[in-house]
Amino acid sequence: MKPAVRTGSHYITGDVACAEGAIAAGCRFFGAYPITPATEVAEHMAERLPDVGGTFIQMEDEIAAIASILGASWTGVKTMTATSGPGFSLMMENLGLGVCTETPCVIVNVQRTGPSTGLPTQTGQGDMMQARWGSHGDYELIAIAPSSPQDCFYHTILAFNLSEKYRVPVLVMADEIVGHMSEKVVIPDAKEITLVSRPKPKGRKDRFRLYEPGPNGVAPMPAIGEGYNVHVTGLTHDERGYPSMTVEAQEQMMARLKGKIRNNLDDIIHTEEYLMEDADIVIVSYGISVRTGLTAVDEARKLGYKAGLFRLITVWPFPEGRIKALAKKVKAFVVPELNLGQIRREVERCAFGRAPAIGVPHCGGWVHDPDDILKTIKEAAR
Amino acid sequence: MKPEERVEERNPIEDFLRMDRIPHIWCPGCGIGTVVTSFAEAMKKSELDLDKVAVVSGIGCTGRVAGYVKFDSFHTTHGRAIPFATGLKLANPELKVVVFSGDGDIAGIGGNHFIHAARRNMDILVICVNNFNYAMTGGQVAATTPLTANLSTAPFGNFEYPFNLAYLADACGATYVARWTSLHIRRVTKSIQEALAKRGFSFIEVITPCVTLYARRNRLGDGLNLLKYYYDKSEMKHGADTRTVDIDFQGKIIVGKFVDKDKPTFLECMNTHLQKTLGDKYVPYGVKP
Ligand SMILES: Cc1ncc(C[n+]2csc(CCOP(=O)(O)OP(=O)(O)O)c2C)c(N)n1
Ligand code: SF4
Ligand SMILES: [Mg+2]
Numbered sequence: 001m002k003p004a005v006r007t008g009s010h011y012i013t014g015d016v017a018c019a020e021g022a023i024a025a026g027c028r029f030f031g032a033y034p035i036t037p038a039t040e041v042a043e044h045m046a047e048r049l050p051d052v053g054g055t056f057i058q059m060e061d062e063i064a065a066i067a068s069i070l071g072a073s074w075t076g077v078k079t080m081t082a083t084s085g086p087g088f089s090l091m092m093e094n095l096g097l098g099v100c101t102e103t104p105c106v107i108v109n110v111q112r113t114g115p116s117t118g119l120p121t122q123t124g125q126g127d128m129m130q131a132r133w134g135s136h137g138d139y140e141l142i143a144i145a146p147s148s149p150q151d152c153f154y155h156t157i158l159a160f161n162l163s164e165k166y167r168v169p170v171l172v173m174a175d176e177i178v179g180h181m182s183e184k185v186v187i188p189d190a191k192e193i194t195l196v197s198r199p200k201p202k203g204r205k206d207r208f209r210l211y212e213p214g215p216n217g218v219a220p221m222p223a224i225g226e227g228y229n230v231h232v233t234g235l236t237h238d239e240r241g242y243p244s245m246t247v248e249a250q251e252q253m254m255a256r257l258k259g260k261i262r263n264n265l266d267d268i269i270h271t272e273e274y275l276m277e278d279a280d281i282v283i284v285s286y287g288i289s290v291r292t293g294l295t296a297v298d299e300a301r302k303l304g305y306k307a308g309l310f311r312l313i314t315v316w317p318f319p320e321g322r323i324k325a326l327a328k329k330v331k332a333f334v335v336p337e338l339n340l341g342q343i344r345r346e347v348e349r350c351a352f353g354r355a356p357a358i359g360v361p362h363c364g365g366w367v368h369d370p371d372d373i374l375k376t377i378k379e380a381a382r
Numbered sequence: 383m384k385p386e387e388r389v390e391e392r393n394p395i396e397d398f399l400r401m402d403r404i405p406h407i408w409c410p411g412c413g414i415g416t417v418v419t420s421f422a423e424a425m426k427k428s429e430l431d432l433d434k435v436a437v438v439s440g441i442g443c444t445g446r447v448a449g450y451v452k453f454d455s456f457h458t459t460h461g462r463a464i465p466f467a468t469g470l471k472l473a474n475p476e477l478k479v480v481v482f483s484g485d486g487d488i489a490g491i492g493g494n495h496f497i498h499a500a501r502r503n504m505d506i507l508v509i510c511v512n513n514f515n516y517a518m519t520g521g522q523v524a525a526t527t528p529l530t531a532n533l534s535t536a537p538f539g540n541f542e543y544p545f546n547l548a549y550l551a552d553a554c555g556a557t558y559v560a561r562w563t564s565l566h567i568r569r570v571t572k573s574i575q576e577a578l579a580k581r582g583f584s585f586i587e588v589i590t591p592c593v594t595l596y597a598r599r600n601r602l603g604d605g606l607n608l609l610k611y612y613y614d615k616s617e618m619k620h621g622a623d624t625r626t627v628d629i630d631f632q633g634k635i636i637v638g639k640f641v642d643k644d645k646p647t648f649l650e651c652m653n654t655h656l657q658k659t660l661g662d663k664y665v666p667y668g669v670k671p
Contacts, residue, residue: 001665029473031465050656050664055472057648060498064465067458067495071438071469074456079473097459224454224470225477227433231400231449233457242403243449243457 002051005190014152014178015040015082017185018108019048021156022080024193027106028054029079031068033061033087036121037176038110041082062087066094069105074232076198076223078160082108084176085118088127089134095169096135097234099257102167102211102219104198106159109171110179111287113338113364123176124364125287125338131171132316138254140261142268143171143316145287149183155313161196162268166260167218173315175338177288177367201228210241211253217260261317270313271322275301279308280331281380284323284347284357286312288367289336296336296373307377315343320350327351332380336360336373356380395422398432400452407446411605413564413590414444414511418451420567421482421509424574425453435478438467440487442518443592444511447482461492464499467506475649475668478507478578485512485526489545493525500554500583505647507577507584510547513592521595528631532599547587549624552641557582559624559641563589563612566637573639582647589635602632 005024012020019041022030030049032042042058049056054077059065062083069079083091088109098105109131113124127134131143142162146155156172163170201208201220210230211219219239222228235243236250261268275297276282285293290311300307310326312319327333332355335344341359348357360376362368399422408414425432432453439448441460448455458466463481471479481488488496488510499506515533516522523536526547530539551559558580560573570588577584591597591608602608611632619627620638627636646654653666 002663029469031469050660050667053665053667055652055667057468057472059465059468060494063462064468064495064498067462067465068469068472070458071456071466072473073469074454075470075474075477077473079469093459094462223474224436225434225474229452229454231455231457233449234459235457 001053004052006187007189008187010185011182012185013180013182014149014174016044017149017152018156019044021153023048023052025157025160026195027078027080029072029077030056031065031081032058033065035084035087037112037179038082038084041108062090066091070098070103073103073105074224080106084110084112085114092134098169099139099141100234101232104163104167105169106163107169107171109173111175119365121176122365125175126364128342131173140258141168143173144313145173145315146178147287147290149185153185164196164198167221175288209239211239213256217263265317268314269319271319272311274309276308279306281307281377282326282330283309283334285336286315292368292370293336295370299374300377305377305381318346323347323350327354330355333357334376334380336368338362338364398422398425398452400450403450406450409594411593416564417511417588418447420570421574423571427575428578430478434476436470437480437482438463440483442484442487444484461487464492464495468504471506481506481508485510486516486524489547490525497554500551500556502648503555503582505581510587511590512587513590513596515592515596517592517595521599528629530631546628548627548640551585552624556585557643557645558584560639561587562637563616565609565612
């Protein structure tokens with residue numbers, strides 16, 4: 001076998017960096033289905049997994065790909081799949097199964113432009129709301145947005161760690177440009193990478209309850225084949241994991257599914273701030289749009305505007321608290337994104353009328369011209 | 383009778399069922415329970431490490447089986463039991479993975495997964511309860527409904543050609559294919575035992591009465607009438623050419639073991655091939671040293 005962590009400095013694409021991040025995080029099962037611009041994640045995993053004692057399978061469609069990683073995860077293995085818009089749509093039902101059964105797994109969506117086949121396969125950020133609400137019913141999950149190949153490496157590890165810790169599917173919401181661009185990616189020594197594994201049950205097997213929450217609200221998870229005789233269902237279930245068709249059971253299950261995320265927001269939400277100390281115009285941005293946003297901030301500063309950038313690494317759950325606090329002191333938010341205002345609306349909701357959230361909409365296909373963002377900053381400052 | 387005396391009466395298959403979930407939801411006269419009994423019997427007789435058995439169901443009346451068997455068991459989404467099971471098996475090759483689901487689940491919405499798992503010779507056993515309809519949703523026409531049978535979405539009778547599931551499985555490469563009716567309790571048990579002892583994609587179809595919907599709508603009488611029909615009209619033909627085992631409405635049902643052959647499984651093919659191409663640096667996957 002070869003070392004799982006390819007320590008060193010590499011010049012690789014974001015897609016390959018996602019795959020390397022996954023291997024470094026301990027991912028040993030990948031269920032694939034090809035789709036540009038995510039195919040290279042699968043291709044790289046197909047080549048790498050045999051090196052490190054893992055399995056790769058190209059399934060018959062994306063529904064099968066996600067179903068396979070959910071199954072594989074219950075054997076105690078860390079699992080991933082990668083897709084783009086059309087495949088992401090096909091995965092929605094089983095994403096819900098993953099949430100409901102609290103199955104750790106990572107799904108990479110290298111976004112392209114939609115709706116439908118759209119502009120294959122140019123960049124877009126139009127799946128952000130689908131990431132949040134695409135499966136039916138109410139639920140919480142975690143979504144992370146990388147802005148560079150280096151991020152792809154670290155954020156995929158972060159995705160695995162959060163997924164394992166909170167027993168929830170985690171989405172890595174990249175986009176075509178981040179996925180396809182080649183940049184320097186530094187992979188550290190294996191021992192410098194912090195890895196988290198799902199909590200394991202202790203104590204007597206006959207007293208074990210599959211969904212009895214631990215101290216942070218997350219229930220320990222046995223692997224199958226260990227003699228726990230677990231029953232896992234997408235039906236509303238009680239703490240034993242048994243179906244329970246009552247309003248009370250639904251309430252209890254939902255409280256647990258929601259609570260384990262909402263009560264740990266400080267741990268889950270990762271953000272970055274750039275020139276925010278005195279900023280009165282705040283760009284709120286994520287993914288590829290952070291890069292154009294930063295250029296616009298620098299330009300604005302040169303012209304004397306007090307611009308700053310608030311970067312969402314974790315997009316879901318949304319950093320409501322920080323936006324709320326900022327809304328009290330800033331003049332306006334500017335939200336450039338490669339869609340017609342999905343996250344802008346979220347910012348507006350959290351700002352609660354205290355500061356306007358001005359979009360810089362873009363239909364996708366290419367990134368913003370930083371001048372368009374700058375123009376919006378100037379307007380907002382007026 | 384006092385409770386302690388009842389211990390005597392304990393059914394020997396109770397060890398394989400989640401007795402704390404009984405009573406089950408199935409209608410009186412439904413055949414699904416009989417197939418579960420055969421499955422439990424087969425498990426009892428098998429020499430498997432029961433901790434290493436996993437049962438996966440999709441959604442439907444039959445989909446509820448996963449909730450009643452005392453193994454690691456998964457009640458997944460409609461049609462997706464097979465790819466879920468594929469993940470289980472590949473990530474832990476030590477497991478014996480059994481998919482237990484309905485005809486609609488396996489051959490309708492999940493048909494694509496079914497043919498691909500057979501093609502890959504994925505090492506799983508698929509037990510398909512074929513009641514000729516989508517029962518859970520109230521008796522709609524299915525991909526297995528015989529011509530002319532009446533169902534709620536075929537109110538004037540079915541005019542679509544049905545699947546011959548045994549032929550489909552065979553054509554896609556399954557290494558074990560058998561068909562029985564739920565009347566053939568011992569045959570089903572034996573068939574499950576045989577299939578469990580094999581490696582590769584095994585498929586057992588069990589024709590099963592849905593008394594409440596299929597039988598009532600087609601005026602076929604109660605469960606007993608259907609079992610009588612199975613008794614009168616089943617014809618055992620081991621090794622029958624699967625192309626010839628179509629089922630007509632209330633017609634002859636050819637039962638038996640149609641296919642029993644050996645060929646390398648997905649994982650065996652993967653290991654052999656990667657060893658050949660990558661040489662010594664490849665460590666065979668899932669093989670105990
Ligand atoms: C995606 C999806 N579509 C539709 C349904 C509704 N549904 C539940 S069970 C079922 C049919 C089940 O038929 P079969 O697999 O033959 O099982 P049976 O109830 O006959 O045992 C359908 C259509 C669903 N649960 N999920
Ligand atoms: S509806 Fe039909 S298949 Fe479902 S439990 Fe009743 S008899 Fe059985
Ligand atoms: Mg059916």
